[in-house]
Amino acid sequence: MSIKLGIIGGGQLAWMMGDAAKKLGVELIVQTPSQNDPAVSIAKDSIFAAVDDAAATEILATKCDIITFENEFVNLAALSQLEKKGVCFRPQLAALAPLLDKYEQRCYLRDLGLPVPQFFALPGEKDIESKIADLGFPVVLKARRHGYDGQGTFIIPDFSALSKIINHSNTQFLVEEFVPFTKELAIIAARSVNGEIVIYPAVETFQEEQVCRWVIAPAIITKEQNLEIEAIAHKLLNSLQYIGVLGIELFLTADGKILVNEIAPRTHNSGHFSLDACETSQFEQHLRAVSSLPLNNSILHCSSAVMVNLLGYENCQSDYQKQRQQLADIPQSTVHWYGKTEARPGRKLGHITVLLEQDNRDAVKHIIHQIESIWYPPEKISQNFP
Numbered sequence: 001m002s003i004k005l006g007i008i009g010g011g012q013l014a015w016m017m018g019d020a021a022k023k024l025g026v027e028l029i030v031q032t033p034s035q036n037d038p039a040v041s042i043a044k045d046s047i048f049a050a051v052d053d054a055a056a057t058e059i060l061a062t063k064c065d066i067i068t069f070e071n072e073f074v075n076l077a078a079l080s081q082l083e084k085k086g087v088c089f090r091p092q093l094a095a096l097a098p099l100l101d102k103y104e105q106r107c108y109l110r111d112l113g114l115p116v117p118q119f120f121a122l123p124g125e126k127d128i129e130s131k132i133a134d135l136g137f138p139v140v141l142k143a144r145r146h147g148y149d150g151q152g153t154f155i156i157p158d159f160s161a162l163s164k165i166i167n168h169s170n171t172q173f174l175v176e177e178f179v180p181f182t183k184e185l186a187i188i189a190a191r192s193v194n195g196e197i198v199i200y201p202a203v204e205t206f207q208e209e210q211v212c213r214w215v216i217a218p219a220i221i222t223k224e225q226n227l228e229i230e231a232i233a234h235k236l237l238n239s240l241q242y243i244g245v246l247g248i249e250l251f252l253t254a255d256g257k258i259l260v261n262e263i264a265p266r267t268h269n270s271g272h273f274s275l276d277a278c279e280t281s282q283f284e285q286h287l288r289a290v291s292s293l294p295l296n297n298s299i300l301h302c303s304s305a306v307m308v309n310l311l312g313y314e315n316c317q318s319d320y321q322k323q324r325q326q327l328a329d330i331p332q333s334t335v336h337w338y339g340k341t342e343a344r345p346g347r348k349l350g351h352i353t354v355l356l357e358q359d360n361r362d363a364v365k366h367i368i369h370q371i372e373s374i375w376y377p378p379e380k381i382s383q384n385f386p
């Protein structure tokens with residue numbers, strides 16, 4: 001009998017589980033606000049409700065065996081009542097609890113002994129001026145909840161900019177040191193019901209205005225750095241007793257230090273390359289983990305791969321057929337188009353992955369530039385090539 005899996009959230013992360021669900025015989029039922037959301041097209045059934053609507057999740061629970069998440073902006077307290085009544089969430093709510101608030105997440109990582117940037121909560125600290133003096137400007141201000149793709153993240157150059165934001169908002173913030181990283185790295189890791197752990201190759205990610213533009217796999221880092229990142233993933237997954245896939249974003253500093261920036265308790269943009277470049281995608285791995293199946297191999301089946309996000313750059317209802325065709329003509333490429341009905345600046349509309357036979361950074365740079373030149377109008381093409 002097939003497993004019926006409920007997913008809270010029906011965006012592209014749920015949509016990309018579609019093929020793996022078919023392959024594994026898992027039926028997907030999504031809870032998502034709009035009929036136009038990407039995963040509605042691949043779901044067996046859908047409940048149209050906000051992701052934090054726990055009453056809707058109670059109905060979802062009647063239609064499925066297990067519930068998982070593609071979006072973490074849920075109402076944990078309300079979901080706990082359902083868990084008490086026997087609803088099976090994977091990852092379990094206890095594993096999500098320390099991760100949903102950026103400040104609490106930082107405290108959890110620090111208390112585990114993992115390396116993190118210096119930080120404090122605002123409001124919450126008495127002597128803000130001396131705390132800030134310890135960090136030095138610029139500092140980074142992050143809304144503790146509901147931030148994503150740079151929404152709710154601000155680089156603050158001085159006290160007057162800081163006062164402007166905090167005096168005009170009721171938001172609770174995490175304040176942290178600005179890390180002058182040389183690279184941003186990420187890793188996808190999965191843990192099964194039996195505690196088996198599978199880790200994907202570490203990747204380099206490139207953000208502009210806090211939004212991921214592209215990802216290169218594998219990262220060029222030392223063997224020791226790779227081992228350190230894998231050890232971080234093991235420690236975190238085991239400590240949380242986590243079931244499923246999670247993404248870990250990291251900073252690499254000029255002196256070779258690794259700091260954990262953020263944990264995403266779900267599949268993650270930095271792992272999209274795995275759909276085309278790995279034996280088992282992060283989406284299949286997540287379905288395997290939450291459905292109590294054994295995990296599968298995560299190795300790259302090419303020398304390297306580059307994933308470029310196709311970000312909206314205008315308000316428009318086009319399906320961008322012409323650009324998509326040009327992108328699909330790039331050798332060894334696969335275009336994933338999420339089928340969103342409206343483009344908005346910065347919105348993730350799709351992505352393209354290109355596989356390479358050699359790990360050659362000049363070739364990677366050329367491909368990224370080629371993709372961005374096809375996709376964006378000239379003034380929106382990145383000037384910051386690796």
Ligand code: ADP
Nearest residue numbers: 140147148149150151176177178179207210262
């Ligand atoms: P979000 O949840 O919105 O993705 P992140 O914490 O991942 O927020 O921040 C988005 C991006 O902002 C990061 O990928 C990085 O480029 C930049 N950033 C975040 N925190 C810092 C920091 N402490 N120092 C320097 N840059 C940062």
